[in-house]
Amino acid sequence: xxxxxxxxxxxxxEMTVLLNPGIWNEEPVVPDDFxxxxxxxxxxxxxxxxxxxxxxxxxxxWFLGNQGAADKASEKGVKPWLVHILESEVPYEIPxxxxxxxxxxxxxxxxxxxxxxxGLYIEIGDMKVGYLGDAVIRGPFxxxxxxxxxxxxxxxxxFQVKDAVSLCIDAKPRVGVPMRWSSEEDPKKFxxxxxxxxxxxxxxxxxxxxVLKVFWAAxxxxxxxxx
Amino acid sequence: xxxxxxxxxxxxxSEKVKLGERSELNSIDASGVxxxxxxxxxxxxxxxxxxxxxxxxxxxxxxxxxxxxxxxxGGKWEANYGLNVESPILTFKEVFDTCGTxxxxxxxxxxxKDKENPVKITLTITNETDGEIDNIILxxxxxPELSNIEIMSVKSGNAEYDEGTKxxxxxxxxxxxxxxxSLVLRARGYVDDTEPKGAGDVVITYRGEDQQRSNLNxxxxxxxxxxxxxxxxxxxxNQWQCTLECSNExxxxxxxxxxxxxxxxxxxxxxxxxxxxxxxxxxEPNQEWTSSFEVExxxxxxxxxxxxxxxxxxxxxxxxxxxxxxxxEIPVYSIDYEKTFDPPSVSSFDKTPVEVTIxxxxxxxxxxxxxxxEDNLPDDVMPPTSxxxxxxxxxxxxxxxxxxxxxxxxxxxxKPHKISFRLEDLRNTVGELEPGESIKINYAIMAWRSRPEKxxxxxxxxxxxxxxxxxxxxVGSPEDGHKLGVIYKKRAISTKKAINKGVGAGEYIVVxxxxxxxxxxxxxxxxxxxxxxxxxxxSTDPEEDAPEVSAVSDGSKxxxxxxxxxxxxxxxxxxxxxxxxxxxxREPEVTSI
Numbered sequence: 001x002x003x004x005x006x007x008x009x010x011x012x013x014e015m016t017v018l019l020n021p022g023i024w025n026e027e028p029v030v031p032d033d034f035x036x037x038x039x040x041x042x043x044x045x046x047x048x049x050x051x052x053x054x055x056x057x058x059x060x061x062w063f064l065g066n067q068g069a070a071d072k073a074s075e076k077g078v079k080p081w082l083v084h085i086l087e088s089e090v091p092y093e094i095p096x097x098x099x100x101x102x103x104x105x106x107x108x109x110x111x112x113x114x115x116x117x118x119g120l121y122i123e124i125g126d127m128k129v130g131y132l133g134d135a136v137i138r139g140p141f142x143x144x145x146x147x148x149x150x151x152x153x154x155x156x157x158x159f160q161v162k163d164a165v166s167l168c169i170d171a172k173p174r175v176g177v178p179m180r181w182s183s184e185e186d187p188k189k190f191x192x193x194x195x196x197x198x199x200x201x202x203x204x205x206x207x208x209x210x211v212l213k214v215f216w217a218a219x220x221x222x223x224x225x226x227x
Numbered sequence: 228x229x230x231x232x233x234x235x236x237x238x239x240x241s242e243k244v245k246l247g248e249r250s251e252l253n254s255i256d257a258s259g260v261x262x263x264x265x266x267x268x269x270x271x272x273x274x275x276x277x278x279x280x281x282x283x284x285x286x287x288x289x290x291x292x293x294x295x296x297x298x299x300x301g302g303k304w305e306a307n308y309g310l311n312v313e314s315p316i317l318t319f320k321e322v323f324d325t326c327g328t329x330x331x332x333x334x335x336x337x338x339x340k341d342k343e344n345p346v347k348i349t350l351t352i353t354n355e356t357d358g359e360i361d362n363i364i365l366x367x368x369x370x371p372e373l374s375n376i377e378i379m380s381v382k383s384g385n386a387e388y389d390e391g392t393k394x395x396x397x398x399x400x401x402x403x404x405x406x407x408x409s410l411v412l413r414a415r416g417y418v419d420d421t422e423p424k425g426a427g428d429v430v431i432t433y434r435g436e437d438q439q440r441s442n443l444n445x446x447x448x449x450x451x452x453x454x455x456x457x458x459x460x461x462x463x464x465n466q467w468q469c470t471l472e473c474s475n476e477x478x479x480x481x482x483x484x485x486x487x488x489x490x491x492x493x494x495x496x497x498x499x500x501x502x503x504x505x506x507x508x509x510x511e512p513n514q515e516w517t518s519s520f521e522v523e524x525x526x527x528x529x530x531x532x533x534x535x536x537x538x539x540x541x542x543x544x545x546x547x548x549x550x551x552x553x554x555x556e557i558p559v560y561s562i563d564y565e566k567t568f569d570p571p572s573v574s575s576f577d578k579t580p581v582e583v584t585i586x587x588x589x590x591x592x593x594x595x596x597x598x599x600x601e602d603n604l605p606d607d608v609m610p611p612t613s614x615x616x617x618x619x620x621x622x623x624x625x626x627x628x629x630x631x632x633x634x635x636x637x638x639x640x641x642k643p644h645k646i647s648f649r650l651e652d653l654r655n656t657v658g659e660l661e662p663g664e665s666i667k668i669n670y671a672i673m674a675w676r677s678r679p680e681k682x683x684x685x686x687x688x689x690x691x692x693x694x695x696x697x698x699x700x701x702v703g704s705p706e707d708g709h710k711l712g713v714i715y716k717k718r719a720i721s722t723k724k725a726i727n728k729g730v731g732a733g734e735y736i737v738v739x740x741x742x743x744x745x746x747x748x749x750x751x752x753x754x755x756x757x758x759x760x761x762x763x764x765x766s767t768d769p770e771e772d773a774p775e776v777s778a779v780s781d782g783s784k785x786x787x788x789x790x791x792x793x794x795x796x797x798x799x800x801x802x803x804x805x806x807x808x809x810x811x812x813r814e815p816e817v818t819s820i
Contacts (some may be wrong), residue, residue: 105795138794164816166578169673170791194578196615197638 003029004132005047006152006180009036012096012125012157019120019131035059040086040099043106043117044068053078064092064099068119078160086118098123102141106134107157121146122223123218127214130173134158134180142170146223148214149173151173153190154182161186165193168201174222175214178205231511232479234272235264236447238544240440242315246429246552250320253553259286259309263447263540265298270477272538273297275304275449282444282558286611298449312440316356317363317402317433319550320532322349325416325547326697327559335697337593338372338424340561342698344416346373346428350429351409352421352459354402362434365397365410368427370554373414382408393427421561421591421662425554435546447540452476457488457530462521467528470519471502475510477538482509483516485535501530509539509806560700562598562691573674576747579675581711586667594659596694598649598666605683609640609801610675618669619652619756620657624718627656640675656692676750679715716747720792722754722815729803735762737802741817743792752789755817758782762806772800792819 001009006020007029019029019038028051039056041049042065049069054074057064063073063083070085075132086092088103098120106117117166120141122129130141130149136158141149149171152158159167159181169177176198179192187205194203211227240259245252263270275295287309295304324334327347338344350367354360369376369388376388376395384400397410418424454474462468471488475481490500501520504802510516512621522528566585573579585602587593605612613631617624630649635642648668653659660666688703704761724739739756756774758764760782767773774785785802792798804810 039446137792137795138791139796142791162577165580165673169578189580193617193671193673196612196671197580197609199638 001211002179002206002208005029007050008131008150008179009034010122010124010129012127015096015124017054017097017099017122017124018052020048020050020133021052021055022047030055031053031077033058036061038062038064038097040120041065041069041073042120042131043115044072044149045106045108045115045134048117048134049073049076056082066103066116068116088118096125102139104135104137104139106136108182109157115191126216130171132159136163138163138167142167144171146171146173148177150177150179150210152180153178153186154180155186156180156182161189161193164190167199168194169198173201175212175224176201177206177212178203232266234447234479234538234540234744235266235275236263236445236540236542236774237264238439238441238443238542240310240544241547242310242312242549244315244548244550246550248553248555248615250552252314255312255315255610259308259310259439259441259443261293261308261443261445262303262304262305263295263298264303265300267300267479268475270452270479271297271299271302272449272451272479275447277306278446278448279443280446282442282518285441286443287311293748295449303374306765308441310440314355314434314546315550316354316438316546317360317431317548318353318355319429319431319552320351320353321349321426321429321552321555323555323557324348324352327413329695329697332693333695335693335695336555337558337560337591337693337697338416338418339698339700340418340421340559340580340591342417344599345415345417346414346699347379348412348554349406349409350412352402353407354404356435356438357404358435358438359401360433360435361401363398363400363402363431364433365395365431365710366431367397367412367429368554369393370413370425370427371396372416372418372424374417375415376411376491379411379413379663381410384408386410388412393771394470395494397481407739417760421559423556423558425590425661426557426685428554429548429550429552430549431550433548433550435545435548438546438793439544440546445542445606448537449478450536453481453483453539455532455534457532459528459530465523465525466521467524468519468521469501469528469530470517471532473510473516473534473536475512475514478512479646480509480511480539481536482507482539482567483534483536484793485533486516487533488518488520489531489533490522491531493524493526498531500752549690560589560590560593560595560691560693562595562689562700562702563588563590564601564687564689564702564714566685566687566704566709568709568711572676572714573714574714574747576676576677576697576718576750577674578676579674580671582669582671583685584667585687585689585690586665588665589660589691591700592709594661595691596653596659597649597692597696598660599690599699600646600648600668602646602648603684604646604672604686605643606641606643607675607677607683607741608644608683608685608711609638609668609675610644610646611672612638615670616648617669620660621664622667624673625657638675653695659694674711677711677713679713681713682707683711683713685711689800692738714728717745718747718749718819719743719745719753720817720819721745722817724756724812724815726810726812729805731805733762734765734805739798739800739802739806739815741787741792741798741800743794743796746794748794749792750790752792752819754787754815754817756802757813758785758804759806759808759811761808762804762810764790765805768801772798774802
């Protein structure tokens with residue numbers, strides 16, 4: 001499910017993984033009472049951590065993030081025993097879910113320079129999802145076998161459309177999903193370029209509130225449905 | 228034999244015709260002059276009346292009879308009248324074809340700018356009457372845009388081009404009833420601006436002898452010098468012979484229409500008609516005509532006469548015509564174009580989508596019916612697919628049919644591609660492209676690992692044509708035009724190496740640190756290091772970065788290959804080797820693109 005910006009909830013069976021429930025212009029993208037089992041922030045910026053702590057506390061969920069994000073979540077009240085610090089290339093694994101973080105980076109537009117942002121390789125159920133958070137570099141993601149690749153396209157300290165398209169073309173996921181666009185043109189361009197140059201890749205633009213359902217039909221045919 | 232002189236009734240009718248640019252009839256004004264000419268050298272005529280009867284139909288003459296009065300020797304009396312006609316007796320058509328070398332149903336009607344226009348001018352005159360038309364003189368003005376004037380064919384008469392006056396004169400010919408005659412000219416047309424040009428006017432004069440536009444069939448009555456008298460001579464006692472004598476005293480032919488003689492009886496009773504003739508004969512000058520009767524009378528018979536005569540007339544008629552055709556306006560077709568890349572430059576060794584926009588503008592004065600754009604994409608560029616082309620006409624998106632061909636038909640970025648876009652038959656779809664209007668196409672290409680040392684020209688050629696198509700207007704870039712800019716991003720792959728003693732005897736730990744310290748992502752990085760003979764490869768930390776090890780003449784070789792390293796990426800490898808001897812150091816080698 002897409003909430004807008006970089007916020008997604010991945011659901012499989014009874015498990016919900018919430019990604020980057022950021023606060024933008026002082027408005028949370030994801031409601032405080034959203035129920036999740038795991039809440040992840042890929043970096044410590046407000047547009048990534050947002051109200052993750054509140055959601056995690058309310059739903060008694062695990063909070064996962066890099067050191068900076070974890071510190072921030074702790075400051076906001078997440079109990080230490082529910083905080084799990086993600087380290088690069090060290091998988092976090094529970095039944096039906098394996099998350100392997102990779103140290104990428106984003107540009108800190110406020111302070112300047114770069115800060116760490118984790119790209120997540122998420123194996124959930126029988127699906128493999130790449131989620132680049134607020135990445136401005138691609139790291140090893142082009143080498144991964146992914147069913148769905150979720151990439152930023154806004155260029156505001158993160159990938160520009162061209163970078164997102166370039167990664168998709170190299171990585172060849174089955175579905176490419178843009179996020180965090182700066183203008184309405186960004187996802188359209190992403191979609192256009194993927195259709196044109198990304199052979200075998202289906203671009204899917206999600207509107208906030210929309211649900212993308214991906215599954216293996218008959219066990220071997222990849223399909224997706226957009227709510 | 229002396230000349231037989233008859234009064235001449237002359238009908239000279241004229242028609243003035245104005246034709247439009249395409250030889251269509253714009254107006255025709257006709258008028259006539261009816262004149263009575265006394266051709267006598269010594270006899271005046273008087274009581275002249277011209278009788279028109281019911282033949283005035285197409286004219287504005289109100290009276291059936293025109294009174295001309297007295298006309299002296301050699302004199303003339305005239306009456307003007309208007310005429311109502313719908314078409315001339317001679318029709319004319321000019322076909323000004325700006326591209327005479329291409330056969331089409333309709334002629335080409337516009338010049339192409341800055342190119343040679345093979346102009347063909349066909350002038351055709353048709354006699355629409357049952358009589359001959361002669362004295363034809365056609366003057367065609369040759370506009371300054373034309374040179375190398377050649378008279379290709381002339382069906383009849385003589386045609387010459389006068390360079391000084393810039394006139395073609397065609398004359399000395401007759402066009403027979405319902406026949407046509409043609410003159411074909413060829414010229415080279417050249418224009419270097421887009422202002423519409425004139426094709427040169429045409430003026431034709433002609434004469435249709437013995438022809439008329441009206442239906443007038445005039446007759447004439449008049450008097451002239453004509454003697455009449457009755458001679459009474461007694462042949463026997465109280466027997467008289469009465470003779471009516473008429474004598475033409477003029478030098479004109481006189482027609483005697485009626486001769487009647489009446490006798491008044493001696494007893495005063497009612498007159499008796501004794502001669503009643505309608506001879507209708509034409510009397511030559513000095514010729515006499517007589518008619519007589521005999522009567523018994525004691526006294527000299529008293530006779531009276533009633534004579535009607537008139538000078539004979541003949542009708543001469545002709546039609547004089549003038550046709551003026553206004554110059555056809557010849558617009559000029561010309562195009563300009565603009566091609567842009569967005570972004571105009573791409574980072575070297577990167578994959579970047581680039582929007583290509585080509586806008587072709589009609590900057591001439593003629594409407595354009597078809598546009599072709601040929602864009603040449605260099606190698607290291609992935610071409611678009613045909614379904615991802617957007618077209619705008621007059622700044623509105625166009626979704627109608629067009630041709631878009633990519634050659635070769637693939638998306639291989641290692642090959643150059645030619646893109647051909649063609650939009651035709653605008654006249655019957657969205658309307659021709661008016662002056663000032665434009666067609667814009669947009670598609671995306673993918674710059675594919677552009678190399679900074681290379682140049683990526685993407686020349687374009689645009690052509691346009693009218694309907695019917697003639698010489699195309701072409702505008703384009705030089706062969707090395709429209710270069711896709713490549714922003715050089717420094718590549719720098721550094722390798723550092725340390726050889727440390729390991730835990731066990733003969734064990735060494737070779738530490739290799741490979742760093743992308745450049746500004747651009749490096750791809751296909753290959754790092755190789757050498758293990759001296761006497762030593763064997765044992766393991767690598769991390770394990771997933773184990774090299775390919777192969778034997779070489781003086782030891783073995785370790786090779787690592789990574790598909791991509793982003794700026795700042797670093798690989799640290801700890802390779803354990805074991806053996807005996809001195810571990811000689813050689814520097815690792817690194818290659819990438």
